[in-house]
Amino acid sequence: MLASLLASLASGETVVAIRRARRAAIFYLLAGLAAVCGVGFLVAALYIWLSDLYGRLETALSFGFGFLVIALVVVMVHRLTAGSRAKRAAERRKSDLTAVGVAAALAVLPGLLRSRAGVGALLAPALAVVAYAIYRENTKPRPGPDEPSE
Template sequence: MGMLATLISALASGETVAAIRRARTAAIVYAIAALAAFCGLGFLIGAAYIWAAGLYGPMLASIGFGVGFLVVAGLILLIHWISAGSRARRRARRRNADMKAIGITAALAVLPALLKGKGGLGVVLGPAVALAAYAIYRENTKPRADDGSDEK
């Protein structure tokens, strides 16, 4: 209840509006700084092109810069593709943990009502013992590789 009171008092005092203003100002400043950085990067690339064109000629410099940027783009896509698998596994682990937490919370919320009911403790202990037995079974069995590969 104290958290709700703090939130309501913060809203009433205008602290939230001030925080939103600070965030908006920071976002504008960062956007302007990023724009200036991109302009600077563009001029540096232009200067590098002029220098390379002076050494190798305009056609060879254009081809070199084009190939260089295509290689950089390909590397970025390759790194993204490789890391996609680990991101998917991380999301799955987080989703499983969230579902487990929701299940535990729901069970704890229903527990007092079950204990007061007709069956009492038996209604709670039966499924709990079955769940524990299943967890022990899952922990002690090895997953099989069903991907068709011949691992030895």
Template sequence: MGLLASLISGFATGETLAAMRRARMAAIVYALAGLAAFCGLGFLVGAAYIWTAANYGSLATALGFGFGFLVLAGLILLIHRLMSGARARREARRRSADMKTIGITAALALLPALLKGKSGLGVVLGPAVALAAYAIYRENVKPGADDPDAGEGK
């Protein structure tokens, strides 16, 4: 209720509109500053090209700048690929942990309802015993060439 009152009082005093106006003005200023920075970088690259062309000749300078920018593009793509792979693995681990948490939460939420029924204890204990047996089996089996999980986390 306090948050709603705060929002209503913010609208009433015009504070929200002022904050929106400040945010829009900041976005415009940052966009203009970014545009000016890109123009400055362009002129710096042009000046470096002119200076290098005066010392080494136009053809050598054009080839050097061309190869340099291609190498730079390749490095950027390589770094992006490495980072996206790491990010995908991190997100997969997070999703796995989230799904495990959701499963445990759902099981704990259903547990009282399952225990109330006629065969409630059997419904709960059957899968639990099966999971424990499988865990014991997996722990005692030696990883082999035909094991699809061989080498994972061990």
């Protein structure tokens, strides 16, 4: 838990979360303002309808429903773009954590190279990766159902 918190602070995740929250607040504020205007025009339309019964009613109703549609569009745009913003933030977080991991590995490397046990600890996984790569290169893939066998 603490390591995750420190990693998120080191990678700038806190700043990203604050920006995301601020952006969401602005979008919801705009949607709320449009909704308030819509309700205001609907109340004005009701007033006009009750006082006049004809004339300006259609215009007031049009404005009221128009602002409500604008509010829905603003909320939908925010919801649709939130997924791509979250994906970009996850990619950024992944690259930041990779950079932190590489930096930590490079910091530990000189200490490991000073001792025999450290060199063995480095060589064993490297040899395993090389052996696996050789194995993968030398094994033939099995023919699929569409391909004829030799």
